[in-house]
Amino acid sequence: xxxKQALTPNAGPPPRDVVAAIRSVSKVYSLGGxxxxxxxxxxxxxxxxxxxxxxxxxxxGKSTLLNVLGCLDRPTTGQYYLAGQDVAxxxxxxxxxxxxxxxxxxxxxxxxxxxxxxxxxxxxxLSYQRPPxxxxxxxxxxxxxxxxxxxxxxxxxxxxSGGQQQRVAIARALVNNPHVILADEPTGNLDTATSHEIMDxxxxxxxxxxxxxxxxHENDIAxxxxxxxxxxxxxxxxxxxxxxxxLPAGG
Amino acid sequence: MKFxxxxxxxxxxxxLHKLRSALAVLGILIGVTAVIWLVxxxxxxxxxxxxxxxxLGATSIIVRSIKPAEESSRSDSNxxxxxxxxxxxxxxxxxxxxxxxxxxxxxxxxxxxxxRHREQFIDGMVIACTxxxxxxxxxxIARGRAIxxxxxTSYANVVVLAHEAAVKLFPIEDPLGRAVQIGQxxxxxxxxxxxxxxxxxxxxxxxxRQYDRDVYIPLTTFRARIGxxxxxxxxxxxxxxxVELTQITAVVDDMKEVDSTADIIRILxxxxxxxxxxxxxxxxxxxxxxxxxxxxxxxxxxxxxxxxLLVGGIGIMNIMLAxxxxxxxxxxxxxxxxxxxxxxxxxxxxxxxxxxxxxxxxGVLFGFLCGPTVNAVRFGVRASLPEVWAALxxxxxxxxxxxxxxxxxxxxxxxxxxxxxxxxxPARRAANMDPIEALRHE
Numbered sequence: 001x002x003x004k005q006a007l008t009p010n011a012g013p014p015p016r017d018v019v020a021a022i023r024s025v026s027k028v029y030s031l032g033g034x035x036x037x038x039x040x041x042x043x044x045x046x047x048x049x050x051x052x053x054x055x056x057x058x059x060x061g062k063s064t065l066l067n068v069l070g071c072l073d074r075p076t077t078g079q080y081y082l083a084g085q086d087v088a089x090x091x092x093x094x095x096x097x098x099x100x101x102x103x104x105x106x107x108x109x110x111x112x113x114x115x116x117x118x119x120x121x122x123x124x125x126l127s128y129q130r131p132p133x134x135x136x137x138x139x140x141x142x143x144x145x146x147x148x149x150x151x152x153x154x155x156x157x158x159x160x161s162g163g164q165q166q167r168v169a170i171a172r173a174l175v176n177n178p179h180v181i182l183a184d185e186p187t188g189n190l191d192t193a194t195s196h197e198i199m200d201x202x203x204x205x206x207x208x209x210x211x212x213x214x215x216x217h218e219n220d221i222a223x224x225x226x227x228x229x230x231x232x233x234x235x236x237x238x239x240x241x242x243x244x245x246x247l248p249a250g251g
Numbered sequence: 252m253k254f255x256x257x258x259x260x261x262x263x264x265x266x267l268h269k270l271r272s273a274l275a276v277l278g279i280l281i282g283v284t285a286v287i288w289l290v291x292x293x294x295x296x297x298x299x300x301x302x303x304x305x306x307l308g309a310t311s312i313i314v315r316s317i318k319p320a321e322e323s324s325r326s327d328s329n330x331x332x333x334x335x336x337x338x339x340x341x342x343x344x345x346x347x348x349x350x351x352x353x354x355x356x357x358x359x360x361x362x363x364x365x366x367r368h369r370e371q372f373i374d375g376m377v378i379a380c381t382x383x384x385x386x387x388x389x390x391x392i393a394r395g396r397a398i399x400x401x402x403x404t405s406y407a408n409v410v411v412l413a414h415e416a417a418v419k420l421f422p423i424e425d426p427l428g429r430a431v432q433i434g435q436x437x438x439x440x441x442x443x444x445x446x447x448x449x450x451x452x453x454x455x456x457x458x459x460r461q462y463d464r465d466v467y468i469p470l471t472t473f474r475a476r477i478g479x480x481x482x483x484x485x486x487x488x489x490x491x492x493x494v495e496l497t498q499i500t501a502v503v504d505d506m507k508e509v510d511s512t513a514d515i516i517r518i519l520x521x522x523x524x525x526x527x528x529x530x531x532x533x534x535x536x537x538x539x540x541x542x543x544x545x546x547x548x549x550x551x552x553x554x555x556x557x558x559x560l561l562v563g564g565i566g567i568m569n570i571m572l573a574x575x576x577x578x579x580x581x582x583x584x585x586x587x588x589x590x591x592x593x594x595x596x597x598x599x600x601x602x603x604x605x606x607x608x609x610x611x612x613x614g615v616l617f618g619f620l621c622g623p624t625v626n627a628v629r630f631g632v633r634a635s636l637p638e639v640w641a642a643l644x645x646x647x648x649x650x651x652x653x654x655x656x657x658x659x660x661x662x663x664x665x666x667x668x669x670x671x672x673x674x675x676x677p678a679r680r681a682a683n684m685d686p687i688e689a690l691r692h693e
Contacts, residue, residue, distance in 0.1 A: 093591045100589015111584045128589035
């Protein structure tokens with residue numbers, strides 16, 4: 001495939017209000033001798049305050065896209081601008097610092113550290129900030145209050161319900177004041193009622209100006225977002241704006 | 252602050268598996284305690300030996316008569332005349348006049364004889380010596396006086412008793428001025444020596460020499476009253492032996508000249524003695540030998556202790572590898588949340604250091620229990636197994652372990668070092684995991 005850089009309209013660093021942008025990103029895995037294209041020339045931009053749901057069947061490349069966006073994986077070709085820097089060419093240590101500084105992660109299975117208490121789990125990303133962030137502990141307490149867990153600061157993850165654990169994870173994703181929050185099936189392990197509570201929390205965060213990119217396969221969850229990106233076979237099939245008035249009441 | 256946090260985190264992660272961590276700590280604990288105890292006991296034994304040798308004097312050279320093998324003796328080869336061997340008075344004169352580096356020299360003759368006072372008697376060791384003998388052997392007179400030059404020139408029948416000999420012969424009365432019988436003769440007691448502990452034997456071995464049966468008489472008196480030719484009973488039969496001097500002790504002024512002086516004495520004696528019926532003992536050499544022995548001993552002990560620490564280290568590595576596998580997911584989470592590989596390595600290294608450091612600290616604590624433990628074992632053996640106790644050599648019975656500060660520091664440092672060395676591989680394995688794979692790990 002010929003290089004598409006020249007055809008891309010916005011080569012070079014994106015405008016300032018674009019917090020994250022991938023340009024002509026492809027990701028090729030070699031599996032059992034033949035190559036598999038997990039992402040094929042994908043370009044997408046996320047603006048400050050964006051709320052994007054990424055959808056697609058399994059194998060469509062949505063996990064790979066999220067890994068690339070999360071700086072956990074590097075694209076085979078193409079650029080990824082995060083906070084104005086091309087992170088596609090960075091080494092492992094710099095990528096770790098970028099993750100800790102600019103990104104917040106929310107996982108399907110919460111991924112809290114078992115031996116740490118609620119407040120210590122929220123604090124984990126702060127221990128990897130270089131230079132250290134001032135006012136760490138107070139910030140954690142404030143966030144615990146924001147997600148409604150200020151009475152359970154000393155509890156261990158095993159002592160919390162699934163919804164409570166996900167709230168801790170959300171507080172943890174906010175503690176480093178990230179440019180983008182990446183959520184991978186945030187309600188996948190939760191019942192409907194709890195799912196709605198968690199989504200309400202994310203909606204509120206977005207209204208407060210947070211940029212959220214979320215992978216989901218549930219339509220009602222995806223419709224909470226402002227835009228829905230559909231992937232198929234590693235390509236963007238469609239990008240659709242969600243009409244605001246179509247949002248369900250409540251939240 | 253950061254340091255304390257890491258320490259605390261390490262402790263808490265290890266507390267997830269209390270038994271497993273405790274076993275790893277135990278491995279290191281045993282290693283560290285072994286180092287400290289073994290070194291302390293080794294130091295105790297060699298300290299004893301050194302003290303005994305030092306009592307002989309580092310600047311002295313001891314020449315002793317030794318009975319040669321039967322056939323080769325310098326005898327008149329007349330069975331009735333018995334054998335004659337050993338150092339001669341001429342040898343003493345030759346050594347004193349020909350060796351300029353010698354400051355003082357003391358001749359001495361000793362013989363085993365019964366010493367009697369009325370019904371009390373002891374199997375005594377008669378030491379015939381000159382007045383210098385007391386000063387040279389640091390023999391203190393508790394009461395009365397030592398042998399004098401006048402006693403020597405007048406062939407006086409006087410005797411100085413060792414403390415224990417005096418106590419045995421005169422349990423109630425004051426021995427001063429009274430007489431004891433040695434052989435056919437009576438000797439007036441002029442002094443009693445102060446108490447003295449056993450020291451290394453003159454023969455060159457490090458067995459303790461007891462002083463408690465010694466009685467001291469003038470050398471001239473010995474020659475006049477007892478003579479050079481003495482009957483000794485050996486294996487039931489009597490034998491006639493002619494020995495002029497049992498021992499010559501020479502003291503050199505400068506410690507540097509001890510070895511060369513000993514060589515000169517050796518050459519001198521070789522010229523006049525056809526057979527080697529004497530032995531030259533240099534306490535300084537013994538001291539050096541003891542030092543070398545101690546160093547070798549310590550190396551050996553460190554080797555043994557090192558092996559036990561190595562085993563402890565392998566235990567730690569094993570546990571850390573299991574921990575890393577178990578906590579793959581945590582590693583993935585931390586990597587996603589911004590931890591670099593270096594920070595993951597650090598985290599797991601801290602855990603191993605907490606493990607091995609805890610083992611090291613506890614090991615040092617147990618190390619301090621070495622003295623009390625030895626005392627307790629000694630007490631137990633003496634109380635419950637008296638025969639075993641009596642059969643033990645005095646070096647063991649009197650063993651006082653001496654804690655060596657260097658061994659405590661070394662043991663602790665090595666234990667932490669072992670933690671780091673054996674922690675590096677598991678920690679690197681943790682750090683090199685692919686974060687995506689690690690996050691997927693169940």
